[in-house]
Amino acid sequence: MGDYQAPQDLLKDKIILVTGAGDGIGKTAAKTFAAHGATVILLGRTTPKLEMVYDEIEAAGGPQPAIFPMDLNTATIETFEHFAEAVDQEFGRLDGLLHNASLLGQRTPIANYHFGTWQQVMQVNVNAAFGLTKVLLPLLDKSEAGSIVFTGSGVGLKGRAYWGAYSVSKFATEGLMQVLADELDGVSNTRANSVNPGATRTNMRATAYPAEDPKSVVAAEEIMPTYLYLMGADSRGVSGRQFNAQKR
Numbered sequence: 001m002g003d004y005q006a007p008q009d010l011l012k013d014k015i016i017l018v019t020g021a022g023d024g025i026g027k028t029a030a031k032t033f034a035a036h037g038a039t040v041i042l043l044g045r046t047t048p049k050l051e052m053v054y055d056e057i058e059a060a061g062g063p064q065p066a067i068f069p070m071d072l073n074t075a076t077i078e079t080f081e082h083f084a085e086a087v088d089q090e091f092g093r094l095d096g097l098l099h100n101a102s103l104l105g106q107r108t109p110i111a112n113y114h115f116g117t118w119q120q121v122m123q124v125n126v127n128a129a130f131g132l133t134k135v136l137l138p139l140l141d142k143s144e145a146g147s148i149v150f151t152g153s154g155v156g157l158k159g160r161a162y163w164g165a166y167s168v169s170k171f172a173t174e175g176l177m178q179v180l181a182d183e184l185d186g187v188s189n190t191r192a193n194s195v196n197p198g199a200t201r202t203n204m205r206a207t208a209y210p211a212e213d214p215k216s217v218v219a220a221e222e223i224m225p226t227y228l229y230l231m232g233a234d235s236r237g238v239s240g241r242q243f244n245a246q247k248r
């Protein structure tokens with residue numbers, strides 16, 4: 001859906017949570033959702049970055065966002081439950097959930113992979129997405145059509161040497177999305193899909209490919225049509241599918 005053209009009011013009155021909203025693709029997604037009318041909940045681990053996104057959304061005339069600092073690496077189920085209560089109190093429902101935050105971890109052979117780093121990557125990329133999904137499902141079911149979007153990767157569809165826990169976590173993300181979508185099928189108005197952004201100009205990409213000219217990969221703004229499509233009404237009824245954001 002890389003060529004999807006979203007109406008300007010696509011997300012009017014929607015409440016959408018973006019994890020990892022302080023930087024990279026998450027930051028651009030939060031600003032884009034707000035520009036299309038959504039009230040975004042900005043979740044991330046670095047408060048000044050979230051405040052900057054907040055200010056940019058307000059300056060652009062978007063609906064006032066909400067900020068919720070959280071380190072997904074140390075968050076527990078109690079942290080997630082407290083967060084869900086806060087969202088319930090403030091908004092009473094959730095229309096969209098973009099699981100975007102991720103850690104890259106090490107680029108090294110499995111035999112060398114640091115056990116603690118492996119656990120952190122799985123915690124942030126998989127366990128936190130599971131925990132947040134679990135506690136937020138009742139709020140998504142209060143929406144007339146909730147949308148959960150997981151973030152995958154090319155190395156989560158075909159394993160590649162030296163990508164370690166990141167690759168494995170992205171396979172698990174696809175699995176989580178598929179199991180959930182199957183469970184929701186026919187019993188809930190909430191849908192679940194995954195998006196593979198493809199090579200995108202962010203800090204994570206620069207860390208993974210230090211020799212690459214950043215200008216040779218697309219900016220996050222260019223992959224937003226797929227994100228908008230998945231959050232908006234035009235993808236109603238679409239569930240259990242994996243999307244490549246750079247496919248036209």
Ligand code: NDP
Nearest residue numbers: 020023024025045046071072073101102151199200202204
């Ligand atoms: P960035 O590293 O630029 O941004 C990741 C965001 O996640 C940051 O805002 C970061 O916070 C946040 N984050 C990381 N760890 C935690 C944590 N423990 N708790 C809360 N927030 C955290 O990555 P991208 O924007 O490139 O990636 C976004 C998504 O897209 C990821 O899921 C990634 O795997 C996926 N992806 C990206 C590709 C690319 O080419 N860029 C290609 C394929 C997939 P902070 O700013 O504080 O560090």
